Amino acid sequence: MxxxxxxxxxxxxxxxxxxxxxxxxxxxxxxxxxxxxxxxxxxxxxxxxxxxxxxxxxxxxxxxxxxxQVAILSRGYKRKSEGFLLSNDDSSVEDLGDEPFQLKTKFPEITVAVDADRRNGISQLENIIKPxxxxxxxxxxxxxxxxxxxxxxxxxxxxxxxxxxxxxxxxxxxxxxxxxxxxxxxxxxxxxxxxxxxxxxxxxxxxxxxxxxxxxxxMYNTNLKGTEVTLDSLKRKKVTLVTGIANPAPLEKYLHSEGLTFEHLKYNDHHFFSDQEIAILREKECVLTTEKDYVRLQSKLPKLHYIEVKHExxxxxxxxxxxxxxxxxxxxx
The missing domain is CATH 3.40.50 (Rossmann fold)
Incomplete structure (x- = not known):
C-alpha cells in the first residue's frame, strides 16, 4: 500500500x-x-x-x-437522507449518519442537524431554532x-x-x-x-x-456501555472487537495494555453492516465495539458492549x- x-x-x-x-x-x-x-x-x-x-x-x-443554547451541524456522512434534516425523536442512524446520531442520543436536549450545504444548514437553524x-x-x-x-x-x-x-x-x-x-x-x-x-x-x-x-x-471508560459490565470482566470471555472507524490503533493498544485478548474485525470508516456480516457477528460470544459503531449495531446484535472515549x-x-x-x-x- x-x-x-x-x-x-x-x-x-x-x-x-x-x-x-x-x-x-x-x-x-x-x-x-x-x-x-x-x-x-x-x-x-x-x-x-x-x-x-x-x-x-x-x-x-x-x-x-x-x-x-447549542446546536450541532454536521454533514451527516453516508446518511441515507438528503438535504437539510433536523433531528427528532424518530430520527434514525440512517437518517442522520452515525456520528450525528451518536451525538443526538448522548445529548437529547441539544439540537442536531445535518446538511452537506453548511450555509443552508446554518440559515435553517437560525430560522427554526435560533441557537x-x-x-x-x-x-x-x-x-x-x-x-x-x-x-x-x-x-x-x-x-x-x-x-x-x-x-x-x-x-x-x-x-x-x-x-x-x-x-x-x-x-x-x-x-x-x-x-x-x-x-x-x-x-x-x-x-x-x-x-x-x-x-x-x-481516556477510555472501563465501565462498558450497552450491557453494563466492566472491561475487566471480559477477560474471561472470547472477545471480538469490531471497529468501523478511521484509526482503531489507539483503541487496540489500550485494550492490549489492559490485558484483554481479542480478535479484531476491522471495517472501513462509517461502515454500514450487511445482513451477512451481522449473521457472522451474531455467532460471536462477546462483541466489543466503539460508540460510533454501536449506534449502527445496537438494534441488530444482542449482548453488545461499547467503550466510551473522551479527550483529557x-x-x-x-x-x-x-x-x-x-x-x-x-x-x-
Missing part, C-alpha cells in the same frame, strides 16, 4: 495545486466566505482519518451547553462558511506538519491553512508525553502568538480552552 501511495506522488502534486488555488481564490475574495449573525465554532482537521472530532464536539457541548452558538462538525476545509472560532485537531502520530497531500499522504488541505485556527489540539498523545516532546512539536508548528497549542490524550488535556489545557471559549462567547460582535 505504501509503495502504491508513493507511485501516486504526481497525482498528489496536482491535488496540492488545486487545493492551493482554491484557498487563494477564497483569500482574495473571488470565492466568498459567508459569516453569520449566530456565533459559530468549527471543529476539524487538515487530514483524512481519525483525530477525535466527535469527542471534541462532545467536550464543547458539555462546556457550553449549561449556559448557552446562541452552532458547532460545525468537520467543517474546517469548508470555506464557504467563515466560522467565528476554529479548533483544529491533529493526531500525535500523524501531525499535519509531517504529512503530505492525498493520495501519497493524508492531507486534504494545505498545512498553511492551520493559520486560520484559534486553537490547535494535538490529540491521541501518550498520557506521559514529555515537556521536551511537546516543545519540539511546538517548534515544528511555529504558530502565531495569538494561537493556542494544547495537547490531549484519549495535559496540565491546564482544559482550563485554557474553556477560558478561550468563555471569552469568545461573551465577546460582543
Amino acid at each position: 505504501q509503495v502504491l501511495r508513493k507511485l501516486l506522488f504526481p497525482i498528489s502534486l496536482i491535488y496540492g495545486l488545486i487545493v492551493f488555488l482554491r484557498n487563494r481564490l477564497y483569500d482574495m475574495g473571488i470565492f466568498s466566505s459567508k459569516s453569520f449573525s449566530t456565533k459559530t465554532i468549527c471543529v476539524g482537521n487538515l487530514s483524512v482519518g481519525g483525530t477525535g472530532k466527535t469527542p471534541m464536539i462532545e467536550l464543547l457541548v458539555r462546556s457550553l451547553g449549561q449556559d448557552f 446562541e452558538v452552532i458547532l460545525l462538525d468537520d467543517a474546517f476545509q469548508h470555506r464557504k462558511v467563515k466560522p467565528d472560532f476554529s479548533i483544529l485537531l491533529t493526531a500525535y502520530d500523524n501531525l499535519y506538519v509531517n504529512d503530505w497531500y492525498l493520495p501519497t499522504g493524508n492531507l486534504r488541505d494545505s498545512k498553511r491553512e492551520a493559520s486560520r485556527a484559534n486553537v490547535i489540539v494535538v490529540t491521541k498523545c501518550p498520557s506521559d508525553i514529555s515537556k521536551q516532546d511537546r516543545a519540539a512539536i511546538a517548534v515544528k508548528m511555529n504558530l502565531a502568538a495569538d494561537q493556542k497549542l494544547l495537547f490531549s490524550f484519549l 488535556f495535559l496540565e491546564d489545557g482544559k482550563a485554557i480552552l474553556e477560558a478561550a471559549l468563555k471569552q469568545f462567547m461573551t465577546k460582543t460582535s
Whole structure:
C-alpha cells in the first residue's frame, strides 16, 4: 500500500495545486466566505482519518451547553437522507449518519442537524431554532462558511506538519491553512508525553502568538456501555472487537495494555453492516465495539458492549480552552 501511495506522488502534486488555488481564490475574495449573525465554532482537521472530532464536539457541548443554547451541524456522512434534516425523536442512524446520531442520543436536549450545504444548514437553524452558538462538525476545509472560532485537531502520530497531500499522504488541505485556527489540539498523545516532546512539536508548528497549542490524550471508560459490565470482566470471555472507524490503533493498544485478548474485525470508516456480516457477528460470544459503531449495531446484535472515549488535556489545557471559549462567547460582535 505504501509503495502504491508513493507511485501516486504526481497525482498528489496536482491535488496540492488545486487545493492551493482554491484557498487563494477564497483569500482574495473571488470565492466568498459567508459569516453569520449566530456565533459559530468549527471543529476539524487538515487530514483524512481519525483525530477525535466527535469527542471534541462532545467536550464543547458539555462546556457550553449549561449556559448557552447549542446546536450541532454536521454533514451527516453516508446518511441515507438528503438535504437539510433536523433531528427528532424518530430520527434514525440512517437518517442522520452515525456520528450525528451518536451525538443526538448522548445529548437529547441539544439540537442536531445535518446538511452537506453548511450555509443552508446554518440559515435553517437560525430560522427554526435560533441557537446562541452552532458547532460545525468537520467543517474546517469548508470555506464557504467563515466560522467565528476554529479548533483544529491533529493526531500525535500523524501531525499535519509531517504529512503530505492525498493520495501519497493524508492531507486534504494545505498545512498553511492551520493559520486560520484559534486553537490547535494535538490529540491521541501518550498520557506521559514529555515537556521536551511537546516543545519540539511546538517548534515544528511555529504558530502565531495569538494561537493556542494544547495537547490531549484519549481516556477510555472501563465501565462498558450497552450491557453494563466492566472491561475487566471480559477477560474471561472470547472477545471480538469490531471497529468501523478511521484509526482503531489507539483503541487496540489500550485494550492490549489492559490485558484483554481479542480478535479484531476491522471495517472501513462509517461502515454500514450487511445482513451477512451481522449473521457472522451474531455467532460471536462477546462483541466489543466503539460508540460510533454501536449506534449502527445496537438494534441488530444482542449482548453488545461499547467503550466510551473522551479527550483529557495535559496540565491546564482544559482550563485554557474553556477560558478561550468563555471569552469568545461573551465577546460582543
